Amino acid sequence: MLRKLSCLLVAGIAVASLSGAALAAKSAADEMSPDAIAERIKPVGDVYTAKDLEGIAPAATASTASSGPRDGETVYKGACFACHDTGAAGAPKRGDKAAWEPRVAQGFDTLRKHAIEGFTGTHGVMPPRGTCASCSDEEIENAIHFMTDKI
Numbered sequence: 001m002l003r004k005l006s007c008l009l010v011a012g013i014a015v016a017s018l019s020g021a022a023l024a025a026k027s028a029a030d031e032m033s034p035d036a037i038a039e040r041i042k043p044v045g046d047v048y049t050a051k052d053l054e055g056i057a058p059a060a061t062a063s064t065a066s067s068g069p070r071d072g073e074t075v076y077k078g079a080c081f082a083c084h085d086t087g088a089a090g091a092p093k094r095g096d097k098a099a100w101e102p103r104v105a106q107g108f109d110t111l112r113k114h115a116i117e118g119f120t121g122t123h124g125v126m127p128p129r130g131t132c133a134s135c136s137d138e139e140i141e142n143a144i145h146f147m148t149d150k151i
């Protein structure tokens with residue numbers, strides 16, 4: 001019983017963290033449903049049956065499958081921020097129009113190539129993928145858009 005409960009808790013946390021805002025919005029709407037109310041007032045220590053878990057496991061699988069590539073902000077904060085937020089090593093800062101305008105003018109394909117393959121310019125060295133070995137091409141593209149969308 002305790003193992004089942006902790007299993008359920010882990011699954012619950014995974015579902016909650018993976019599906020984020022969508023789930024939060026849904027659970028707010030569901031909060032006042034008869035089922036949700038019954039759930040809240042049921043006796044403490046109720047036994048979870050396999051049937052209770054059925055609805056949860058597929059949800060966790062579905063949200064994992066649909067999590068897809070990380071968005072630009074996530075990649076930026078994880079891999080690009082250290083240089084591009086402070087200008088360390090000569091990196092153009094996010095949102096710095098003067099630094100980015102001539103770069104953006106080269107066209108997105110060039111920015112993409114330089115970010116993925118690495119690039120040594122007149123200001124410093126941009127390492128391949130900003131050293132993010134786990135970043136896909138699409139994730140690097142998302143991060144470039146995030147850095148330049150205000151330019």
Ligand code: HEC
Nearest residue numbers: 079080083090091103114115121122123124125126130143
């Ligand atoms: C170790 C520091 C460092 C990290 C980390 C880093 N960059 Fe850079 N980046 C640079 C520097 C320095 C330049 C400028 C090179 C120059 O022009 O001399 C640059 C330039 C760029 C450019 C402009 C290229 C051009 O053609 O002008 C893009 C796009 C870019 N970085 C994307 C990224 C992305 C995306 C990440 C994160 C995945 C990232 N960088 C992480 C240092 C870094």
